[in-house]
Amino acid sequence: MKLSFKKRIATYNLLAVAALMAIAFAAIYAVVYYTSYKHLDDDIITEKTEVFSNLDWDDNAIIMRKMPEWEEAEHKQIEVNPTFIQIVNLKGQALFKSANLQGNHLLFNPQNKTTAFYNAIINNQRIRQGQFPVFNDKGKIIGQLTIGVSQQESYNVLHNLLIVLLATYIFIISILYFIMIFVASKAIAPVDQLIQSASRINDANINSRLPLPENEDEIRQLAETINDLLNRLESSFYQQKQFTSDASHEMQTPLAGIKGIIEVLLRKPRTAERYEEKLREVLVQTNRLSQLHDQLLQLARLESTVMIAKKDKVHLTEIIKKYLNTHETLIKKQAIQIQSSVPLEAQVWADSILLEMIADNLISNAIKYNKMGGNIFIDWNPANRTLSITDEGIGIDSDQLLSLFNRFFRADDSRSSQIPGNGLGLSIAKRLCDVQSIGLSVRSTKNIGSTFLLQFPS
Ligand code: ADP
Numbered sequence: 275m276k277l278s279f280k281k282r283i284a285t286y287n288l289l290a291v292a293a294l295m296a297i298a299f300a301a302i303y304a305v306v307y308y309t310s311y312k313h314l315d316d317d318i319i320t321e322k323t324e325v326f327s328n329l330d331w332d333d334n335a336i337i338m339r340k341m342p343e344w345e346e347a348e349h350k351q352i353e354v355n356p357t358f359i360q361i362v363n364l365k366g367q368a369l370f371k372s373a374n375l376q377g378n379h380l381l382f383n384p385q386n387k388t389t390a391f392y393n394a395i396i397n398n399q400r401i402r403q404g405q406f407p408v409f410n411d412k413g414k415i416i417g418q419l420t421i422g423v424s425q426q427e428s429y430n431v432l433h434n435l436l437i438v439l440l441a442t443y444i445f446i447i448s449i450l451y452f453i454m455i456f457v458a459s460k461a462i463a464p465v466d467q468l469i470q471s472a473s474r475i476n477d478a479n480i481n482s483r484l485p486l487p488e489n490e491d492e493i494r495q496l497a498e499t500i501n502d503l504l505n506r507l508e509s510s511f512y513q514q515k516q517f518t519s520d521a522s523h524e525m526q527t528p529l530a531g532i533k534g535i536i537e538v539l540l541r542k543p544r545t546a547e548r549y550e551e552k553l554r555e556v557l558v559q560t561n562r563l564s565q566l567h568d569q570l571l572q573l574a575r576l577e578s579t580v581m582i583a584k585k586d587k588v589h590l591t592e593i594i595k596k597y598l599n600t601h602e603t604l605i606k607k608q609a610i611q612i613q614s615s616v617p618l619e620a621q622v623w624a625d626s627i628l629l630e631m632i633a634d635n636l637i638s639n640a641i642k643y644n645k646m647g648g649n650i651f652i653d654w655n656p657a658n659r660t661l662s663i664t665d666e667g668i669g670i671d672s673d674q675l676l677s678l679f680n681r682f683f684r685a686d687d688s689r690s691s692q693i694p695g696n697g698l699g700l701s702i703a704k705r706l707c708d709v710q711s712i713g714l715s716v717r718s719t720k721n722i723g724s725t726f727l728l729q730f731p732s
Contacts, residue, residue, distance in 0.1 A: 284454035318404035
């Protein structure tokens with residue numbers, strides 16, 4: 275059964291109220307029922323006391339003294355609140371039957387040993403009966419006295435009460451259902467408004483937010499939570515847009531360079547040396563494009579998959595040695611002195627391939643942004659398990675340090691300089707550190723140098 279939220283709230287509330295009302299009505303009925311039967315039973319007991327006061331016994335025989343009140347109308351007539359009396363002896367012979375019983379007799383249990391009350395029917399009339407054993411002096415049962423009184427009135431009262439209670443119950447429940455639906459729709463009206471406002475938000479108006487309901491309640495909390503989510507979505511949406519525009523902008527420069535060179539060459543025939551020189555320029559731009567392509571691919575892979583980093587025991591000196599071997603030419607070209615104090619026993623738990631990529635980026639930057647003939651110090655602090663790479667290069671403005679790990683970020687000095695780069699390396703390094711829980715931070719002083727710190731988990 276698919277019920278709307280509004281109808282579900284109304285139904286659950288209604289079921290709770292219906293159950294409580296059923297208990298209350300049942301209690302009312304039970305009290306009236308008990309009271310009316312108690313009243314009849316009291317009447318029977320009064321009558322019994324009167325009858326017993328006129329009875330006597332001689333051994334096993336019951337002797338009745340005829341009393342004037344036995345001639346009362348209630349014992350003679352059937353119509354007006356009759357009281358039926360019947361006395362039987364041990365043999366089951368009727369010793370006395372009130373005149374109003376006429377040819378009938380009251381049903382009774384000959385084995386009965388104590389007072390008993392029950393309902394019966396006589397002459398199509400509902401009666402309440404009380405049966406009392408008659409004892410002689412020795413405490414032996416010598417007969418049974420049965421007294422019946424009309425319970426038609428009580429029955430009518432109870433019957434009418436039942437009908438009134440049932441009708442009231444059904445009436446109240448039906449009215450309540452509509453009231454509950456009305457109240458529930460009032461209660462969830464703010465949710466409807468949220469649904470409508472949320473359904474109007476798309477990528478064209480992603481900066482719109484849901485209106486906050488006035489009441490400080492759960493619905494307001496929900497709206498605030500959705501607004502927070504929209505804030506995050508908006509910022510990642512703009513980051514995505516920014517990324518696409520930055521990526522195309524980065525491609526634009528080498529492509530424009532290549533196009534310009536080719537156009538110049540095609541204008542008129544050139545010497546073989548000139549062609550070679552221009553082709554080398556094209557190669558530089560193509561390498562730039564190719565590096566950008568590789569890094570974009572790397573970034574896309576890093577962001578689209580959940581990366582599981584291996585944990586190997588890695589000797590830091592091996593990573594450094596490997597770097598020095600592969601980048602020998604670059605180091606020599608810049609006349610950089612690399613001074614490593616990392617001891618042979620310095621070991622970390624990391625994914626060696628990812629760690630090589632991180633070290634490659636940080637040391638390459640330390641070379642790239644260093645001064646000609648500058649030093650690079652690589653140190654290991656075993657106390658806090660930190661590897662530091664310090665250069666004596668251009669340094670970074672303190673206000674730009676925070677953006678350093680953003681994709682495509684290049685500090686102003688690097689952007690205006692001839693140093694090649696596209697601002698992707700550090701963001702890739704940061705992501706690679708994150709997946710291995712390695713802390714990556716930077717300290718830098720303008721024109722003095724920068725220190726990049728890798729803090730390994732213990
Ligand atoms: P790229 O070097 O290709 O521009 P990175 O992501 O590696 O990209 O670096 C981002 C920016 O951070 C660089 O453009 C540069 O401005 C700054 N930077 C990185 N390393 C250093 C460094 N060792 N010294 C000075 N600036 C640096």
